Amino acid sequence: MPPRRWIAHLDMDAFYASVELLRYPELAGRAVVIGGGRRHQPVLLPDGTRRFATLAGYAGRGVVTTATYPARDHGVHSGMGLMKAAQRAPQAILLPTDFERYREYSRRFKAAVAEVAPVIEDRGIDEIYIDLSEVPGAQEAVGHDPFGGVRAVAQEIRNNVRRATGLTCSIGVTPNKLLAKIASELDKPDGLTVLTHADLPARVWPLPVRRINGIGPKAADKLAALGIRTVGELAAQDRTLLQQHFGRAYGRWLHDAAQGVDDRPLVTRGEPVSMSRETTFDRDLHAVRDRAELTGILDTLVRQLATDLQRKGYAGRTIGIKLRFEDFRTVTRDQTLPQPVADAAAIRHAAGQCLKRVDLTRRLRLLGVRAAALSRT
DNA sequence: TCTGGGGTCCTTCCGCCA
DNA sequence: TCTGTGGCGGAAGGACCC
Numbered sequence: 001m002p003p004r005r006w007i008a009h010l011d012m013d014a015f016y017a018s019v020e021l022l023r024y025p026e027l028a029g030r031a032v033v034i035g036g037g038r039r040h041q042p043v044l045l046p047d048g049t050r051r052f053a054t055l056a057g058y059a060g061r062g063v064v065t066t067a068t069y070p071a072r073d074h075g076v077h078s079g080m081g082l083m084k085a086a087q088r089a090p091q092a093i094l095l096p097t098d099f100e101r102y103r104e105y106s107r108r109f110k111a112a113v114a115e116v117a118p119v120i121e122d123r124g125i126d127e128i129y130i131d132l133s134e135v136p137g138a139q140e141a142v143g144h145d146p147f148g149g150v151r152a153v154a155q156e157i158r159n160n161v162r163r164a165t166g167l168t169c170s171i172g173v174t175p176n177k178l179l180a181k182i183a184s185e186l187d188k189p190d191g192l193t194v195l196t197h198a199d200l201p202a203r204v205w206p207l208p209v210r211r212i213n214g215i216g217p218k219a220a221d222k223l224a225a226l227g228i229r230t231v232g233e234l235a236a237q238d239r240t241l242l243q244q245h246f247g248r249a250y251g252r253w254l255h256d257a258a259q260g261v262d263d264r265p266l267v268t269r270g271e272p273v274s275m276s277r278e279t280t281f282d283r284d285l286h287a288v289r290d291r292a293e294l295t296g297i298l299d300t301l302v303r304q305l306a307t308d309l310q311r312k313g314y315a316g317r318t319i320g321i322k323l324r325f326e327d328f329r330t331v332t333r334d335q336t337l338p339q340p341v342a343d344a345a346a347i348r349h350a351a352g353q354c355l356k357r358v359d360l361t362r363r364l365r366l367l368g369v370r371a372a373a374l375s376r377t
Numbered sequence: 378t379c380t381g382g383g384g385t386c387c388t389t390c391c392g393c394c395a
Numbered sequence: 396t397c398t399g400t401g402g403c404g405g406a407a408g409g410a411c412c413c
């Protein structure tokens with residue numbers, strides 16, 4: 001008999017916030033929000049304690065990157081504007097993001113997982129998929145629990161992550177990536193959920209369609225307009241009807257997803273496709289009136305991108321810019337060059353050419369530079 | 378008080394060419 | 396030669412995700 005396929009999805013619990021709590025243990029149990037700019041660093045007082053900024057009176061354009069669970073209880077969620085978060089939880093502590101530190105903990109937890117199960121798909125800084133099918137013991141029953149073996153393996157992974165980082169995570173273990181991603185959220189934080197297809201009607205079908213990875217706000221709205229709100233309601237739909245409304249490929253995928261069907265393999269990381277730098281201004285800028293300031297920002301972004309490319313050993317043949325106007329409309333312009341480039345002067349020149357092809361009547365809120373069609377140098 | 382920054386992938390359109 | 400078709404690379408936009 002072929003081994004049963006067991007795919008785990010591991011998600012670190014409130015990752016950035018939890019890393020910050022490791023260095024500021026006095027904040028444990030408090031509403032803490034990570035986000036905003038460089039300001040709002042904690043200040044070390046003469047008596048050895050620290051003074052933290054709070055959300056009260058926050059002014060500016062930032063959004064919440066992560067919130068601790070107590071902050072979430074006040075209705076604060078990632079992606080929310082900090083101004084709005086300040087209204088909901090003015091007493092919450094505000095900390096700036098420290099990506100260097102999060103990346104370090106990310107490396108640590110992934111190494112801890114790899115000691116137990118080496119087949120890993122990277123899905124960003126705080127989550128991974130793991131193939132447990134071939135891990136010794138994973139296929140065995142334990143006592144009356146037919147899935148006791150794989151449960152034990154997942155628990156061992158959780159213990160190892162905890163030992164290596166001091167952090168908790170949540171794991172979902174199922175026959176595929178789609179269900180594993182859903183399952184890891186069912187018992188968050190610090191949870192372990194094992195599901196098979198037999199559990200679908202009871203555990204997955206009652207969930208809102210948004211819980212399916214790949215159904216975003218647009219698709220969810222469109223489904224709601226058809227009276228489809230839960231995964232179960234989606235599962236009950238006729239495939240051809242879904243294809244009529246969502247196109248052949250996406251319609252079929254929706255239908256499969258609701259049945260828990262997903263045979264995508266794990267992708268053990270390949271080469272990057274693009275690299276970019278972008279920034280949102282403190283205030284909207286006008287192409288003519290604020291020309292000097294815009295030029296300075298563009299030069300900085302170009303230099304950062306060139307540094308990133310060179311440090312990682314890549315060059316890009318397609319250089320592009322991204323502009324966001326005051327009304328949030330976004331445009332991009334690309335230029336493909338005869339040869340890949342990685343130096344600031346060449347990127348700057350190409351970006352300048354792209355910029356000429358945009359109507360710059362409206363004021364701008366964001367500027368970005370991108371290199372694609374990457375090759376190793 | 379609106380709405381960050383870094384990505385991936387997909388679709389559509391267009392020009393070029395066989 | 397005319398017309399059609401289809402592949403392909405590049406460009407633009409959009410949806411989605413962490």
